[in-house]
Every structure is written in structure tokens, then in C-alpha cells.
Amino acid sequence: MLKSASSLAKRLLLNSQSFRLCSSTSSSPVPAVVHSEDEPVVLESNPYTKEPRKCLLCSTGVELDYKNSRLLQVYLKRFCQSSIKSFQQFVSTFSGRVYDRHITGLCDEQQKKLIEAIAKSRRAGFMPIFVKDPKYARDPKLFDPLKPIRPHSFA
Amino acid sequence: MPFYEVSMITRSLSKADLVKALTRAGNTLLDHGAVIEKVESLGHRDLPYKRLAKQTNEPVYASNFFLFKAHMSREARQKTKSILTHDLDTVQVDLIQVDTLPALKVECNLEEILKAPAERQAVSDLRENQKMGHFTRQMIYKRTEKEWKSIPKSYPIAPPRP
Numbered sequence: 001m002l003k004s005a006s007s008l009a010k011r012l013l014l015n016s017q018s019f020r021l022c023s024s025t026s027s028s029p030v031p032a033v034v035h036s037e038d039e040p041v042v043l044e045s046n047p048y049t050k051e052p053r054k055c056l057l058c059s060t061g062v063e064l065d066y067k068n069s070r071l072l073q074v075y076l077k078r079f080c081q082s083s084i085k086s087f088q089q090f091v092s093t094f095s096g097r098v099y100d101r102h103i104t105g106l107c108d109e110q111q112k113k114l115i116e117a118i119a120k121s122r123r124a125g126f127m128p129i130f131v132k133d134p135k136y137a138r139d140p141k142l143f144d145p146l147k148p149i150r151p152h153s154f155a
Numbered sequence: 156m157p158f159y160e161v162s163m164i165t166r167s168l169s170k171a172d173l174v175k176a177l178t179r180a181g182n183t184l185l186d187h188g189a190v191i192e193k194v195e196s197l198g199h200r201d202l203p204y205k206r207l208a209k210q211t212n213e214p215v216y217a218s219n220f221f222l223f224k225a226h227m228s229r230e231a232r233q234k235t236k237s238i239l240t241h242d243l244d245t246v247q248v249d250l251i252q253v254d255t256l257p258a259l260k261v262e263c264n265l266e267e268i269l270k271a272p273a274e275r276q277a278v279s280d281l282r283e284n285q286k287m288g289h290f291t292r293q294m295i296y297k298r299t300e301k302e303w304k305s306i307p308k309s310y311p312i313a314p315p316r317p
Binding site: 052053054055058059066067069101105106107108109110120123124125126127128129133135149155 | 160162164197201202203204206220222246247249251261263264265266268269272
């Protein structure tokens, strides 16, 4: 009932032409729309909207491949000359488990691909299973597992 | 026929033995009706962990990695996998299916993930189809009933008769 009343009021306010609130006021003629150069320009979208943020793999266009436990070094040379990022950065040094998406900061699709690629890589014997390869322990950090973007992946 | 990548890790072998092992692996694939597109060497690399060669039980720390790219049927995959894994010269063999279809372009949804839970579409979907306990359901029923009953259906004082 309250909702219907509010909707009625809204309708009255929005197009007052359709209702005659008072009997004394005669229906005024609709003013013709005049277009001139001095009129304010109405933009369709806000030009100051920021571009949507993208995850690391989407923004760089890096594709995950199970064959390289160090991920696509040719690609990565373009992004950072001095360092070679590795696949095993997505794996904990302590337990060898894959970090969850609240730590890796990847989108749903990329996180799914990452988990699949790591499983394949382990099955094919390219990657250790229980630990992170100590060779890659000193690779540059992509993210800090102690400072996740959210307290846990379901938050 | 599905497209497979056959990754093969051999035990440490001399060059002549390596050629023999590779031709043997290639021939087993071809005998089962596989179409080999490409054979690649991924190089002599350190293994991620120590492996033991079959029969001799020699430790393998580093060895040769090979990759066959082949089309074959699913039955052929099963058979060749068992043959290649039981080969004495291999340490690890895996046949992994690769999608040949072009991958669908999926938009990055990080922006959605970074929103507060109350604003996220996934959370609102969850809340819509939320399971409700019996007590909560009763409470909601009573509340709406009370609201409905509080609306006057008749005048408290009867209007004057005409």
C-alpha cells in the first residue's frame, strides 16, 4: 500500500502533464524543443570514469603453460629485463600449496587456469609436489602472502 | 582425434641409447595409430626431485625432457601410456590433452572481486536463494501477518447513515 502510494507520487512528479492536479489550471501547450549551440552539452557517460582494474595475468597478457615451471621467459623479458618471474611464485615456499585468489589477486578465470596448469605440470613431472623448488625461492615477489587483498577468499 | 602432448622424461642415457629409446617411443605411438605432428627436445634439465630409474634403482637428478605432439584416439592414449610408463628407459611419461579450439575470451572480473561483499553480484545471488531455518521463516511470517493486521480494514467509528 505504501509502495503504491509512493509510486503514484513519483508518477505525478515525473509527468505532471498526464494528471491535472487542479481543475482551474488549463492544460498548457507543450513547449517546443529548441536546439541551439548555447545549450549545455549533456554527455552520455562520465568521461572521468576510471578504467576497470585487471589482474596481473590479464593485464600483461601472459598465458599459463604447464610445460614451463618458470613461466614463459621470452614474454617476461619484455616486462622486466633483469628478473625472470616464475610459475612457482603462485606456490607457497613452506607447504608447496597454491595460494588462493585473495593472495594472488587473480580473476576467477585465471585462478582456475593456474590451478589446472599447476596440476598438469606436477603430473608431467615438471614441478615438485610437496615443496617449492629452492632454485626459484629467491625470485622477485609478485605479492605478499602476509598482506592479502581480503582476509580470506570467501570474504 | 584429440590432440595430446606426450611429455617424456628419460633416465640418464648415452646418446646412442637415447636415440634408441626415442625411436622406440615414437614407434609405439605410430603402431597405435597416432599421427605425430612434432617432436621436441626440452633440453637436459634438473628434475624437480630425485627419481629412481626402474630395475637398476639408480638415482636420477637431471635428465632429458622430450615432447611429442600427436593426434590419437582415447584407447590409443590409454594403451601407449601404459606401454611408455613401463618402459625401462623412462622416468616419467604423461599424455596431456590440449584444446585445439580457440579459447573463449573471458573478461577479467577483478573489479567485481574487489568490491565490498554487499555490492557483489555473486553475494546477492547467494542471498536470494538463501536457505532459511524454520524459526526465521516463522518470524518473517509473523511479522508480515502483524503488519497486515495493523492495516485498518474498517472504520473505528462507523460513518453516519445516510
